[in-house]
Amino acid sequence: MTQSTLHVAIIMDGNGRWADRRGLPRFAGHRSGERALRGVTKAASRQGIGTLTVYAFSADNWKRPPAEVRALMFLLETHLAKEMDMCRENGVRLSVIGRRDRIPEGARLAIEEAERITRGGSQLHLRLAVDYSSRDALVEASKCLANDGDRSRFAAELDSPDVDLLIRTGGEKRLSDFLLWECAYAELYFTPVLWPDFNEDDLTEALADYSKRQRRFGGLIEKADPRLAAGV
Ligand code: IPE
Ligand code: IPE
Ligand code: MG
Numbered sequence: 001m002t003q004s005t006l007h008v009a010i011i012m013d014g015n016g017r018w019a020d021r022r023g024l025p026r027f028a029g030h031r032s033g034e035r036a037l038r039g040v041t042k043a044a045s046r047q048g049i050g051t052l053t054v055y056a057f058s059a060d061n062w063k064r065p066p067a068e069v070r071a072l073m074f075l076l077e078t079h080l081a082k083e084m085d086m087c088r089e090n091g092v093r094l095s096v097i098g099r100r101d102r103i104p105e106g107a108r109l110a111i112e113e114a115e116r117i118t119r120g121g122s123q124l125h126l127r128l129a130v131d132y133s134s135r136d137a138l139v140e141a142s143k144c145l146a147n148d149g150d151r152s153r154f155a156a157e158l159d160s161p162d163v164d165l166l167i168r169t170g171g172e173k174r175l176s177d178f179l180l181w182e183c184a185y186a187e188l189y190f191t192p193v194l195w196p197d198f199n200e201d202d203l204t205e206a207l208a209d210y211s212k213r214q215r216r217f218g219g220l221i222e223k224a225d226p227r228l229a230a231g232v
Contacts, residue, residue, distance in 0.1 A: 003122055004050035006227050008207075009163045009179055009186070011055045012037065014170025014194030027071045032196035034079050038086060043200035045090040045124040047207060048227070051161055052126050055178050059099065059133035073107045076130060080110040084117050091123025097160065098132030127160075134180040155181075162186070164225065165210045167203075169195045187213045 012033060019029030037054065044052045057072055064072075080094075087094055096111045103111070111130075141157040142149075163179055163186040171192040175183065189206045191198075211225060 003125070004048045004227060005161075006049050006165075006225070007051040007053070007161045007163050007182075008044065008049050008165045008167065009053040009055075009183070010040070011166070011168040011170075011176060011178055012195040012198075013055075013168060013172060013176075015196060017170065018194040018196040026068055029196060030068075030072055030075055034075050036196050036198050037079070038083060039199055040203055041083075041092060041124070041126055042086065042090055043203050044126075045092055047203065049124060052124060053097070053129060053160075053163070053179065054127070055129045055132065055176075057098075057130045057132070058177060059131055059136060060177065062102070062131075073104050076128075077104075077107040077110045080107075080114040084114060087114075087118045087121060087126070091121045092118060092126050093121030093124070094118045094126045094128065096128045096130050097137075098130045099136070100131075102131055129178065132178070134175075134177050134182075138181060158182075165189060165206065167191065167206050169193050169198050185215065185217050187215070 015029035015033040016026045017029070018032060019026050022028070037056075040054075041052065056076065061072070062069060083094075086092070094114050096115065100108055100111070137158060137160070141154055144157040145154060158181060160179065160182050162184065163182045166175075166179070166183050166186040167189045168174075169191055171190070173190045179186075187210050189209060191202065191206070193202055213225075215225065
């Protein structure tokens with residue numbers, strides 16, 4: 001089966017508020033967020049999404065208290081180790097985008113191992129954005145350009161497909177330095193659902209909403225995305 005080209009990106013926001021509302025420490029929100037990611041990954045591979053890019057930790061998230069950062073890096077490491085069977089069973093190829101040099105060694109080794117183990121996955125490409133900044137990625141990619149800057153060469157250097165649907169949970173309506181170039185013509189979907197509560201039904205709802213959008217890319221053709229006709 002050929003992999004779908006549909007690219008969905010998710011800003012997984014609202015873990016802290018989810019915990020606050022329950023009188024729990026923020027870490028509990030991140031742990032529940034990790035469970036939500038497992039469910040959404042499985043659902044995405046079932047629902048015909050080709051690439052799923054999720055924002056797990058931004059370059060600006062280093063500003064958070066050291067204890068929270070440590071907890072997030074610990075969760076990343078354990079998530080990667082735990083989810084390998086799920087990835088293999090669901091045909092998931094996992095890769096991590098963002099800087100690697102500031103990631104603690106344990107998590108960095110877990111990333112390398114997960115990428116190696118899952119490289120044969122052909123159903124869904126799951127990209128975890130960790131220590132990621134879209135502005136930094138753009139600056140890096142621009143270094144390859146001579147004065148005759150060409151869009152397609154630049155995009156190839158960026159090595160990140162255009163986003164079809166961008167979902168942000170948690171109610172905020174901003175991009176927070178995520179996939180700025182890739183979202184040039186993305187359909188945007190903002191939901192108040194906090195990330196730990198986001199499940200397969202919410203994903204289905206977002207895809208159903210997306211399937212009704214008319215994408216024109218600056219032209220006049222008004223057509224729903226045919227890639228969704230069979231699935232959603
Ligand atoms: C998203 O949840 C996870 C990360 C940014 C690492 P938050 O931790 O931002 O949760 P809120 O926005 O404070 O509720
Ligand atoms: C964006 O959420 C980053 C991730 C979800 C990983 P933030 O909570 O860091 O974003 P802001 O600060 O509300 O813009
Ligand atoms: Mg937040």
